[in-house]
Amino acid sequence: MAGNQKEAMQCECMHVHQDMIEMVEEHMPQEEQLADLAEFFRVFGDTTRIRILYVLMCSEVCVCDIANLLGMTQSAISHQLRILKQMDLVKNRREGKTIFYSLADGHIKSILSQGLEHINE
């Protein structure tokens, strides 16, 4: 993000009607919600994280297996799992030395599906 919110240039054109301005301001979520929303979608904006989510859709899996499945280092996966967990997209449980990750939420699948729908026209 970079929303500097500098004073807008003073432009002659003003096509906006007062009722439209009110409508926009009424429907626009709060600044904090907008930030949360962007942060949420940004999580899906990385192929590594998306691939992890697709793996977890199939099964509960440990970190090491995810790394092997995706051909990446354990550290890289671990960093990404941290982000997914902070966003409440995955949860984990310990079993001895191993930590198993799984999807935290059922409608993650439907969000990804909607994305696929769009890019496939």
Added chain:
Amino acid sequence: MAGNQKEAMQCECMHVHQDMIEMVEEHMPQEEQLADLAEFFRVFGDTTRIRILYVLMCSEVCVCDIANLLGMTQSAISHQLRILKQMDLVKNRREGKTIFYSLADGHIKSILSQGLEHINE
């Protein structure tokens, strides 16, 4: 993206079962689809673009008015509209000197709604 695809570390643990590997590889979309999907969601990962989309949900609006509504420069908005257009999220039409933007697709609203649903638990 940064998927270097380096050789995974050779880890002793191998909890994956053969049928799980097959299931994952069967359900995992193609590399190109994954890249497109990430690119698609990355567009929603910025508050400026999300705010633009919320404005356009209310009404067809010209660039200058969006800039004024959001308190940002015309240039910044124009750059973001370009990204939204490339991703087929918005369309535009010219009317004299003015160019009006509007949502290209109805289910953009439902994608944003799903995002809000999630962050509101």
Added chain:
DNA sequence: TTTTCATATGAATATCTGTTCATGTGTTAT
């Protein structure tokens, strides 16, 4: 044609992001 207005765009820059590398933490086995 020349000027003005609305928008688009390339380059530059500051900030953000993902991976790597080295190391720390927590658990089990010896």
Added chain:
DNA sequence: ATAACACATGAACAGATATTCATATGAAAA
């Protein structure tokens, strides 16, 4: 207690990204 293993994490670095600034384009007005 010590070693080995699975995973987490901080720092560093390279690559991506959003805004700004200056300028270009395209249409209407003078």
